[in-house]
Amino acid sequence: MEWGTCPGVGPGAEVLGRSLRGRRVLELGCGQGQNAAHLASRHRAQVTAVDLVDLQIQGARDRYGEIPGLTLLASDAMRFLQHTAVVFDSVYSVFGAVGLVDPRPLLAAVARRLRPHGILGFSVPHPGRPGSGPTGGPQPRHGTIRLPDGSRRPVARWELSAAEWRRALARADMRAIAVRELGHSGRAHPTALLVIARRN
Numbered sequence: 001m002e003w004g005t006c007p008g009v010g011p012g013a014e015v016l017g018r019s020l021r022g023r024r025v026l027e028l029g030c031g032q033g034q035n036a037a038h039l040a041s042r043h044r045a046q047v048t049a050v051d052l053v054d055l056q057i058q059g060a061r062d063r064y065g066e067i068p069g070l071t072l073l074a075s076d077a078m079r080f081l082q083h084t085a086v087v088f089d090s091v092y093s094v095f096g097a098v099g100l101v102d103p104r105p106l107l108a109a110v111a112r113r114l115r116p117h118g119i120l121g122f123s124v125p126h127p128g129r130p131g132s133g134p135t136g137g138p139q140p141r142h143g144t145i146r147l148p149d150g151s152r153r154p155v156a157r158w159e160l161s162a163a164e165w166r167r168a169l170a171r172a173d174m175r176a177i178a179v180r181e182l183g184h185s186g187r188a189h190p191t192a193l194l195v196i197a198r199r200n
């Protein structure tokens with residue numbers, strides 16, 4: 001499992017829990033589903049992976065649709081969290097919906113579907129990378145993401161500093177237990193922020 005922008009840099013699936021076998025795990029913004037497929041096939045977790053964009057889920061199903069224990073759904077992350085009745089052991093996002101959806105309602109919705117002491121892990125583009133800087137408030141920055149067919153889709157990005165993520169998590173009844181900066185070989189600055197939190 002990769003959390004950062006450089007393969008092999010940073011921790012793997014262990015940050016989501018010591019043994020994931022049979023655990024209910026949710027990915028928000030799975031893209032083509034490579035991390036969800038890894039958790040279901042290698043760690044035998046029961047993984048639900050959602051992505052807003054149909055094309056991403058179609059691609060994920062083409063590649064990984066046969067893996068037992070992996071459910072791939074086209075859905076907005078907030079909408080899924082508001083409608084599911086499942087309580088998850090771990091929730092995660094790798095440059096996915098966390099950071100691309102207003103953190104205040106999203107983290108509150110995650111906390112409602114995470115079991116007590118369950119883990120939320122997410123990586124986001126590092127807010128201090130060159131040319132960036134934390135948005136530092138409720139207003140997101142506007143940009144685009146590239147889809148597998150080469151098209152670009154507009155997105156809003158909430159780029160919080162580590163301290164702002166800690167505060168946002170605390171407001172949502174979660175506690176940051178680790179914040180790590182992840183680098184990329186050949187680049188002087190960290191490219192990703194990895195945040196691991198525990199539901200109270």
Ligand SMILES: C[S@@+](CC[C@H](N)C(=O)[O-])C[C@H]1O[C@@H](n2cnc3c(N)ncnc32)[C@H](O)[C@@H]1O
Nearest residue numbers: 029030031051052053076077094095096097100
């Ligand atoms: C930069 S991609 C990362 C994909 C994948 N996690 C990876 O590491 O390759 C961001 C993904 O988040 C999805 N996304 C954006 N907003 C979302 C939302 N509100 N709900 C669910 N998925 C969302 C996008 O469609 C896109 O596939």
